[in-house]
Amino acid sequence: MKKISLLTILAMVVSGAALAQEGEVSWKSTELEPGLYMLEGVGGFAGGNLGLLTGDDGIVLIDNGLSNLAAMTVASIEKLTSDPVNFVINTHAHGDHAGANAAFTKTGATVVAHDNLRRALLADKEFDQRGIPELTFNDSVSFHLNGHTAYVFHLPSAHTDGDAAIKFTEVNVIHGGDVFFNKVYPFIDLDGGGSVDGFIAGQQAILAKADDNTRIIPGHGPLANKADLQSAVNMLIDARSRVKALVDAGKSKDEVLTANPLSAYENWSWDFITTEVMTNTIYRSLTTE
Numbered sequence: 001m002k003k004i005s006l007l008t009i010l011a012m013v014v015s016g017a018a019l020a021q022e023g024e025v026s027w028k029s030t031e032l033e034p035g036l037y038m039l040e041g042v043g044g045f046a047g048g049n050l051g052l053l054t055g056d057d058g059i060v061l062i063d064n065g066l067s068n069l070a071a072m073t074v075a076s077i078e079k080l081t082s083d084p085v086n087f088v089i090n091t092h093a094h095g096d097h098a099g100a101n102a103a104f105t106k107t108g109a110t111v112v113a114h115d116n117l118r119r120a121l122l123a124d125k126e127f128d129q130r131g132i133p134e135l136t137f138n139d140s141v142s143f144h145l146n147g148h149t150a151y152v153f154h155l156p157s158a159h160t161d162g163d164a165a166i167k168f169t170e171v172n173v174i175h176g177g178d179v180f181f182n183k184v185y186p187f188i189d190l191d192g193g194g195s196v197d198g199f200i201a202g203q204q205a206i207l208a209k210a211d212d213n214t215r216i217i218p219g220h221g222p223l224a225n226k227a228d229l230q231s232a233v234n235m236l237i238d239a240r241s242r243v244k245a246l247v248d249a250g251k252s253k254d255e256v257l258t259a260n261p262l263s264a265y266e267n268w269s270w271d272f273i274t275t276e277v278m279t280n281t282i283y284r285s286l287t288t289e
């Protein structure tokens, strides 16, 4: 993937406007359990990781990538199941996760999401309103299909104000949505209702549902396990306390950035969330609470 600017990626992630050209990008599927898949974008940025449950009782898709790649996404899913998708679960409102909702409601899918996510998408001028969630929940909702229980639970004020994670309880697989970026600094969308404290609490809530055998599909990054998520939350807790010590000492934002309190975590930096961006996000979240 070629290097793209922070602002471009930010625009892409939040609005779902895409850079990737159709034809270059595709979804690579991994069957984690019979009929249960993780799909990862390859050849460019297709969006966050997807989950797909197939079987005779119905098809459940978790997230669906960027709007302009919808035809490619539909075709990728048709390779795994000849049946149309019955339910789409949105982990949150960002365009790289919910961008292709309308391509699935068109063929009869019902979109299921947190109450706040529906509110966010109704207000989003870029979003194709034919893909609005028709079924919303406040705390949790469970699907009982194909011999699986998919327990969908809300994580308040974490990556956004409408996040959900999903646990397939019988097979010990979790989709964490963007409350988990594996091996890189997370994007915490403060303007979309997220917060650093809520993000940490959300990660801890997912950890509480995991054991050493749990496979965790992160919103972005490779398939993970409990230790990967533990290391992500440990990093964020320590990063928060390093910034907080400077805030408590009365340092200004510029002084905090100059002090570079996250220098030990440079290996978590990436194009979109550099150490400076992460420091800035933590500073902002701590000083507006």
Ligand SMILES: [Zn+2]
Pocket (backbone or CB within 6 Å): 013, 092, 094, 097, 159, 178
């Ligand atoms: Zn996101």
